[in-house]
Amino acid sequence: MPGPVLSVRDLTVSLPKEMERSYAVEGVTFDLLRGEILCVIGESGSGKSVTASTVMGLLPPVMKVTGGTVLFNGQDLLGMPEAQRRALRGKSMSMIFQDPLSALNPLMTIGAQIDEVLVAHGWSDRRVREAKVLELLHEVGLPDPPLLRHQYPFRLSGGQRQRVMIAIALALDPEVLIADEPTTALDVTTQAQILDLIRRILRRKGMSVMFITHDFGVVADIADRVVVMEKGHLVEQGPAAQVLNAPEHPYTRRLIASVPRLRSEAAGVPDASEMPVILRVEDLRKTYHTSAGLLGRKRHVEAVKGVSLTLCKGQTLGVVGESGSGKSSMGRVLMKLTSADSGRILLDGHDILPMSEAEFRPLRPRIQMVFQDPFASLNPRQTVGASMTVGPIAQGMPVGAARQKARTILAQVGLDSSAYDRYPHEFSGGQRQRIGIARALMFDPEVLLADEAVSALDVSIQAQILELLARVQKERQLAMIFITHDLRVASQICDEVLVMHKGQVVEAGPPARIFRAPEQEYTRSLVDAIPGSHWEAVA
Template identity: 80%
Template sequence: MSDPVPSDPVPDTPLANPAPADAVLSVRDLTVSLPVQMDRRHAVEAISFDLRRGEILCIIGESGSGKSVTASTVMGLLPPIMKVAGGRIIYAGQDLLALPERQRRALRGKSLSMIFQDPLSALNPLMTIGAQIDEVLVAHGWRDRSQRDAKVLELLTEVGLPDPPLLRHQYPFRLSGGQRQRVMIAIALALDPDVLIADEPTTALDVTTQKQILDLIRRIQRQKGMSVMFITHDFGVVADIADRVIVMEKGLLVEQGPAAQVLTAPRHPYTQRLIAAVPHLREADKELGPDAPVVLEVSGLDKTYRTSSGFLGRRREVQAVRDLGFTLRRGQTVGVVGESGSGKSSMGKVLMKLTDADAGQILLDGTDILPLTEAQFRPLRPRIQMVFQDPYASLNPRQTVGASLTVGPVAQGMKPAEARAKAHEILRQVGLDPMAYQRFPHEFSGGQRQRIGIARALMFDPEIIIADEAVSALDVSIQAQILELFARIQQERHLAMIFITHDLRVASQICDHVLVMHRGKVVESGPPARIFRAPQNDYTRSLVAAIPGHV
């Protein structure tokens, strides 16, 4: 689908005012060019704003709005294919864009520092956590090893990581997502910078971990008096953390002002659309007909992962799913919520028979599929399909969209011509042009790739769809479109759905019944309005309290 044409900036939005006296960083008329083959000329165009001393400034907008390009330009980390076409970035009386690279490198980390969105990609997998923090100190002239060791432990303690003397010797893959993000914050804070840029640091985290990271950034910012530029697409996060807000659309700065004003009285239509797209906790539950037939019945489901640390090493067991049971009816959506590590995705893999369970029953239209071999289950597999969290990773980059959509049905016995015609029709149903059939996954946006993932699942005419964090990485406006698509397809096809998510707002919007999982076990279940408005379990209460922007 083509992107909407960006709206004009609000005329009275102050873009070119002189920098206020308390400005730490001033951006004036910044324009960054894109390669000629792109869909627009500039990644950002003539944007101006100030970051004031001791404030948290949120930059919000959809993917492609220019948020991260702005941050990368400030840090001097633009990719070679992008060029600064005009403007100035003033820090400490000097234009950063006019400085030679050697001087900018000296400022990077010491005066201006950045927390990246994906810590697993940003951290070196071959270096311990302590060595990576130590590397920053060495690069900026810390020669005394004992001082560096003390600073590493101090930073790990400051960001709330457990047992710093032990953790400093761990590698990134051994840490949870929230712990890796805390390490990134420790690296960014190593030299007490004046300006901290946080680029979507909580997007992939569950609500409680996200709240911890937001609280940590806010506490350290106040403690050190830093100025923070916080990039996000979630207005709930803005409500929690921002002093002022900048809204960007297609490279243009369309609105800016105090957070309270932008959140409660947005002036620009684009800002109004973004705020309207934020999911909210539902007040009342949807009614499901009592006579809807049961399509899936799960009881006593157990799954334990067992690992050992080598020959004669200690054996480790993690009980991912414990005594799980629920019923799914035709046309119903059962939501599964909980933190990372609660067992949500393990449950989905077991239900899809992508991994074996240790005990229990999974009755698909009365047939227990748990003891079936792969060969026995293969004829039943089309009836239960999955939509994955990352459609780019789950689609073969070397196959066209058409090949990805038709290879499964053809393997199940459908004639190629019939599969091709069906793929064109389903592409229309999910809001894509049938010409997408001939293109490759990298040619599509994140929201479009997720539509392709949904189309692939629908090619089998399934009775059940399992959506595993299918909207967690999407902007709120694209997320709203995908949720609307799920709802429409479910109504048209009378599908049953299992919707796995860590976002309680999304679960409230789309689900008829919710299971709250904690350490592999369902601790509370019921209709979403009751679960989220009047939770009975302490763990559920902690999840609800952690919802960004929740009062």
């Protein structure tokens, strides 16, 4: 067996005194062997990212290493002078971050950011650096490297930005690559491409990878060995096949049980023809017109092309597809957050499409939205209570009644009444998503539109939010449109599914039929790209 390139022994990192526990990680011990992919898995707060940041020397000042050692090729990283450690970053050890848009400099071109790494490590010949930049962009599969290197991050898709992060990380052929949730918010096909890219490049270059994730499907696809962490402690580790198929620790079994699975049988839902229609969409169209500058050509992007759908009371309609398929554009048009070019949107028989904002305002409470990023959609300067009550009060609800209703709904979504007086930053991601759902329910809507509402959550928290949505829907007989790129989630919660591709609905039907026996090649490609599709989770 090859020896370890990285050895973590009894690592303990302390947290500030006001935190709910004393240590971010405590007594963590594991090895990263040469040429292997080690997956570190656990929920948010388990200590995965803190462990990675400690290895890279990127811990925030409020956290302190209070015990243990981190050995890289026999060298103690924790006792190493900062100047010597900085020389190792990028050259010997490199990191891919979860959110490439926030990790990349928005004011620098892609090529300049890769070039900056080379300059920092002593590459003085500009022509050699330019050739290396083009080589890296080509190696990670980006189109037209000579043109793309002059683009800024905001002009690239999520998958392309993640490829740029991989190019930067691989620029100096490091021995160890740490990937911190690099595929969490990507659609299934882009995720599959990124995982395959990482696997191919690392096998070819003989690197070692520490891959942080919360998705056991990803683990099944790429891991050689697995480390499972819970609340700062390492609770299980071993070969991937052993941990996946014969987990020993109860926490590992709970994580695996939370992995959403494709539904194999049709759900026992009432016949849609027997339920009243609450929303009908006919031939909806939306085209975006953009310009490439003063002398540039105008571009026309048909985001929604002739979409029609019917949503009945108490029904959940899933909308799935890759990034850029038109899912979210359709959702924004349905909410009248974006205007449509043509078509009809009949909300309980009223065509809301031609209505002005003033005309639509009395109807707006009947259709509400739960956004993908609850932190961005909540005002950080307002308490949760203020965010929940400002809309109903503006719609005419008495202040006292709005406050009482907010506290009642917070309890219904599983939050303590004290949440009313707290601020969004004081909550975890799953708790903020519960707040987003509670805010939408303040209006007693008839239609709830959930846009990627669970895509960035841990599988266990994701399962809790899906269970909450199903319970609330049943209690209130809500109709729900559930937009997602995760086919496993759509299979769990949806009664009917629409598959969108390039603005069009290419296939529709019950999830058991759509995902088990797809008729369209595009749908088959989505199903084939599901992480861990070859692995059946243990019961």
